Amino acid sequence: MSYIKPKFRHPGLPRNALGITVAEYDGAISTLCAGCGHDSISAAIRNACFLSSIPPHRIAKLSGIGCSSKMPTYFLGKSHGFNSVHGRMPSVATGASLANRDLTYIGVSGDGDTASIGMGQFIHLIRRNVNMTYIVANNGCYGLTKGQDSATADLGSISKSGAANSFDGIDLASLALLQGASFVARSFSGDKEQLEPLFRAAMAHNGFAFIDVVSPCVTFNNHVGSTKSYAQTREHLDVMPLDYVPMRDEIRTQYDAGTSRGVTLHDGSVIQLRKASVDYQTDDRNAAMLAVQEAHDDGRILTGLLFLDPNTQDLNQNLKLAGKPLNELSTDELCPGSKVLNSINEGLR
Amino acid sequence: MKPTDTTDPEYFHKVVDCQYACPAHTPVPFYIRLIAQQRYTDAYLVNWESNVFPGVLGRTCDRPCEPACRRGRVEEEPVAICRLKRVAADFKDDVADRLPKAGPANGKKIALIGGGPSSLTVARDLAPLGFELHLYEGEAKAGGFMRSQIPSFRLPDSVLDEEVGYVLGMGVLTRFNTYIDSMADILTKGYDAVYVGCGAPKGRDLPNLPGRVEADANIHIGINWLANVAFNHTDKIGKKVIVLGGGNTAMDCCRTARRLGGADVKVIVRSPNAEMKASPWEKEDAIHEGIPIIDNHVPREFVLKKGRLVGMNFEKVKAVYHDNGRRELVPTGEELVFFPCDDVLIAIGQENAFPWIEKETGIRFTSWGTPILNDDETLQSTRKEVFFGGDAAFGPKNIITAVAHGHKAAVSIDLFCRGKDPGERPAPHVNLFSQKMGIHEWSYANTPIADKREAVPLVELERALKDRALEVELGFDPETAFIQAERCLNCDAQTVFSHTLCIECDACADICPTSCISFVENGAEDDLRGRLTVPALDTDQDIYVSDTLDTGRVLVKDEDVCLHCGLCAERCPTTAWDMQMFFYNMAKASPDLVEVE
Numbered sequence: 001m002s003y004i005k006p007k008f009r010h011p012g013l014p015r016n017a018l019g020i021t022v023a024e025y026d027g028a029i030s031t032l033c034a035g036c037g038h039d040s041i042s043a044a045i046r047n048a049c050f051l052s053s054i055p056p057h058r059i060a061k062l063s064g065i066g067c068s069s070k071m072p073t074y075f076l077g078k079s080h081g082f083n084s085v086h087g088r089m090p091s092v093a094t095g096a097s098l099a100n101r102d103l104t105y106i107g108v109s110g111d112g113d114t115a116s117i118g119m120g121q122f123i124h125l126i127r128r129n130v131n132m133t134y135i136v137a138n139n140g141c142y143g144l145t146k147g148q149d150s151a152t153a154d155l156g157s158i159s160k161s162g163a164a165n166s167f168d169g170i171d172l173a174s175l176a177l178l179q180g181a182s183f184v185a186r187s188f189s190g191d192k193e194q195l196e197p198l199f200r201a202a203m204a205h206n207g208f209a210f211i212d213v214v215s216p217c218v219t220f221n222n223h224v225g226s227t228k229s230y231a232q233t234r235e236h237l238d239v240m241p242l243d244y245v246p247m248r249d250e251i252r253t254q255y256d257a258g259t260s261r262g263v264t265l266h267d268g269s270v271i272q273l274r275k276a277s278v279d280y281q282t283d284d285r286n287a288a289m290l291a292v293q294e295a296h297d298d299g300r301i302l303t304g305l306l307f308l309d310p311n312t313q314d315l316n317q318n319l320k321l322a323g324k325p326l327n328e329l330s331t332d333e334l335c336p337g338s339k340v341l342n343s344i345n346e347g348l349r
Numbered sequence: 350m351k352p353t354d355t356t357d358p359e360y361f362h363k364v365v366d367c368q369y370a371c372p373a374h375t376p377v378p379f380y381i382r383l384i385a386q387q388r389y390t391d392a393y394l395v396n397w398e399s400n401v402f403p404g405v406l407g408r409t410c411d412r413p414c415e416p417a418c419r420r421g422r423v424e425e426e427p428v429a430i431c432r433l434k435r436v437a438a439d440f441k442d443d444v445a446d447r448l449p450k451a452g453p454a455n456g457k458k459i460a461l462i463g464g465g466p467s468s469l470t471v472a473r474d475l476a477p478l479g480f481e482l483h484l485y486e487g488e489a490k491a492g493g494f495m496r497s498q499i500p501s502f503r504l505p506d507s508v509l510d511e512e513v514g515y516v517l518g519m520g521v522l523t524r525f526n527t528y529i530d531s532m533a534d535i536l537t538k539g540y541d542a543v544y545v546g547c548g549a550p551k552g553r554d555l556p557n558l559p560g561r562v563e564a565d566a567n568i569h570i571g572i573n574w575l576a577n578v579a580f581n582h583t584d585k586i587g588k589k590v591i592v593l594g595g596g597n598t599a600m601d602c603c604r605t606a607r608r609l610g611g612a613d614v615k616v617i618v619r620s621p622n623a624e625m626k627a628s629p630w631e632k633e634d635a636i637h638e639g640i641p642i643i644d645n646h647v648p649r650e651f652v653l654k655k656g657r658l659v660g661m662n663f664e665k666v667k668a669v670y671h672d673n674g675r676r677e678l679v680p681t682g683e684e685l686v687f688f689p690c691d692d693v694l695i696a697i698g699q700e701n702a703f704p705w706i707e708k709e710t711g712i713r714f715t716s717w718g719t720p721i722l723n724d725d726e727t728l729q730s731t732r733k734e735v736f737f738g739g740d741a742a743f744g745p746k747n748i749i750t751a752v753a754h755g756h757k758a759a760v761s762i763d764l765f766c767r768g769k770d771p772g773e774r775p776a777p778h779v780n781l782f783s784q785k786m787g788i789h790e791w792s793y794a795n796t797p798i799a800d801k802r803e804a805v806p807l808v809e810l811e812r813a814l815k816d817r818a819l820e821v822e823l824g825f826d827p828e829t830a831f832i833q834a835e836r837c838l839n840c841d842a843q844t845v846f847s848h849t850l851c852i853e854c855d856a857c858a859d860i861c862p863t864s865c866i867s868f869v870e871n872g873a874e875d876d877l878r879g880r881l882t883v884p885a886l887d888t889d890q891d892i893y894v895s896d897t898l899d900t901g902r903v904l905v906k907d908e909d910v911c912l913h914c915g916l917c918a919e920r921c922p923t924t925a926w927d928m929q930m931f932f933y934n935m936a937k938a939s940p941d942l943v944e945v946e
Binding site for chain 1: 422423424789795796797799852853854855856858859860862863864865883884886899900910912914915916919920921922923
């Protein structure tokens with residue numbers, strides 16, 4: 001087994017606006033099973049950060065416990081990171097975001113870490129609208145403990161041991177929609193063309209961005225009868241294609257009239273909905289919930305940007321915190337002295 | 350694009366850049382691995398089977414393999430292939446027991462004209478089949494231009510004697526000091542076939558330059574002068590020497606002159622330095638020995654005083670390039686430049702000369718003076734039983750090309766003597782087998798190391814210049830050789846893809862350090878090359894295209910900068926990728942001359 005990725009790179013690798021190549025966004029070599037969907041998600045996050053030219057040292061990766069939560073080791077080796085207690089990444093993320101509102105926060109969690117042990121924290125993270133990208137690598141099983149059904153396993157899905165799941169699965173995207181998340185998306189680890197623009201849009205979004213990514217467990221949940229295998233997922237995919245165009249780029253790609261529609265984010269960047277998704281209304285929460293439900297009833301997996309409120313207020317804004325990150329406030333700013341105190345006291349007399 | 354046909358051995362052969370570039374197709378990565386395992390004797394034998402003179406070539410080869418080496422595209426410097434070959438020769442044990450012996454006589458008699466590398470290769474390949482081989486050589490020892498032109502400070506006599514001896518020891522009947530002056534005569538001697546491997550023996554001169562005749566005593570044709578030095582007929586030269594020419598012979602001339610008393614030796618060449626024919630490393634060696642290379646100077650006259658050569662006049666030129674690619678050396682209009690000298694060595698090229706082949710033999714020649722041959726593979730002349738090879742066939746090249754011709758000619762001669770058509774060439778020997786050892790383990794050192802190429806250590810300059818026979822290069826020690834061997838990327842460990850097993854999880858594309866792998870919609874080659882993760886702009890390097898996958902896409906792998914690290918196969922959950930060792934040996938008259946596992 002190779003534990004080291006050779007240092008050589010293609011001499012013709014493209015460079016981003018920072019003048020660096022995608023290699024600067026690499027992490028350690030993965031120790032997940034060969035072919036794990038999570039590795040594709042890692043690569044898509046890496047590519048998205050490279051394409052959006054985010055300086056690696058301005059990103060923080062947060063995770064809990066599980067196969068999914070091991071992932072941050074395997075991308076962005078030069079970024080900040082915090083591997084928290086199982087299901088408790090949301091509280092760490094909330095604290096981090098309050099301490100330094102200027103970093104880009106990427107939370108990586110799994111179906112166990114989010115839908116079971118971390119459910120209580122997850123719901124409150126949505127409610128507080130912490131400014132972060134929250135990715136669930138959803139494989140419908142506990143891969144780290146030999147593939148038992150997880151809380152997102154679909155009703156009737158056959159486990160590797162041969163038993164059909166007798167419970168209805170928790171649909172995290174529906175839950176996020178219901179709880180008022182300002183950015184909700186769903187995708188598939190095997191569809192980088194959709195994953196990358198979604199991640200870029202989510203990182204540009206000012207507020208809580210939730211992305212549920214179906215990510216097959218190649219070892220315990222990739223057999224016939226599983227509803228989250230590569231083959232089964234591909235067969236039932238209902239893809240809403242999209243592009244992400246950052247604000248600083250003029251729109252170079254020319255779209256034919258009627259085949260594309262732009263949705264502008266708060267920072268001026270644009271999500272271009274293409275082809276099948278052109279009529280989809282991303283600003284209608286009720287319609288989104290209906291669309292997800294209808295797809296589920298038809299046995300389809302609807303992927304793409306399900307809902308977006310570009311004008312939402314994130315936690316820092318909601319709490320009216322200082323515009324400057326709290327961790328950068330100096331003693332003078334935090335304790336302006338007796339003169340100021342006196343003037344405040346005077347004002348209360 | 351159509352799916353790549355990997356059942357055609359030429360596809361994977363081309364991926365092994367070094368071996369593909371080698372005229373004799375020496376399995377380079379294979380022997381380099383053996384060196385890393387300290388199996389020097391095995392490494393030597395693998396070489397010997399392909400190129401017959403590993404010790405000689407490990408010092409003197411033109412190394413077409415090194416510019417081709419993939420490592421040179423991944424970082425700056427290629428693997429030190431040539432000098433690793435020398436390592437195998439330096440540290441091997443006695444190989445005599447493992448070399449083939451002459452086979453039982455088959456009743457066929459072959460004449461070999463000239464005792465150089467191509468004739469010796471023909472002899473080596475045919476001896477085990479029982480041919481009676483008569484080798485004619487004008488000098489007292491075999492070796493040809495390896496002996497007469499390559500100075501012994503680059504190639505010690507002992508090395509050459511040893512390797513020539515292995516061939517002659519296979520029962521070759523030698524006729525030394527026998528200069529053949531009539532082909533018609535040879536053809537009456539009842540040979541079943543005749544091989545002409547007499548080289549391109551005529552050094553070019555500057556007969557029309559003013560002063561040429563008058564100064565003749567101090568003007569020497571480079572290759573003749575080198576031969577005279579090699580055979581101890583010449584042992585000194587004037588203090589000030591001008592060497593004319595920019596090829597490897599010029600480099601050998603100037604360095605030899607330095608050792609025979611030349612204190613002020615200059616190389617003066619017509620073309621710009623960058624376009625000189627000499628290998629870059631040979632130029633470096635000359636400069637290291639205090640020999641300046643003066644470019645853009647065209648010789649105009651030999652200057653004499655009191656009937657004796659005192660120098661030469663040169664015209665300064667600059668290169669002008671025309672739209673059709675033609676280069677013209679245009680005078681700058683400055684005054685002629687005078688360089689004083691006592692002796693001049695002319696090393697401006699050499700030509701084929703066959704004054705000894707009579708018209709009535711039916712052997713016909715091109716206007717260039719080279720023989721008309723059936724084709725590049727058979728090397729058969731217009732007289733069916735006469736074959737040509739080495740410099741004699743297509744003009745001056747190098748040792749490894751001569752060896753490659755020898756292999757081809759031996760195949761032709763064998764077929765011809767068995768009454769078969771030499772045009773129907775036997776297939777190369779190929780093998781392809783998986784290197785999988787465990788779930789994620791390969792039977793070769795698959796992780797490329799980051800160490801840089803190191804230069805071979807040299808003896809002190811002062812000592813080197815004092816002794817013409819003292820070898821300048823010391824060779825790598827075993828520790829350095831190991832590191833240098835480990836720099837090899839094992840390009841013969843092929844990435845073999847089975848589209849039916851692929852589940853398109855992208856793991857290979859994600860892990861590939863050099864971004865060689867893409868899953869894309871199929872298209873025409875130009876279009877496809879442009880749509881890869883990193884566009885495949887080097888069209889000399891193939892792209893490997895799979896059959897259509899379940900999603901309708903194809904897998905495309907750009908071979909250009911693949912590290913052969915095996916990570917694609919390690920990260921593949923379904924073994925759709927496998928690392929398979931590809932072995933390729935060009936067809937020879939005697940297959941399997943040595944056994945190396």
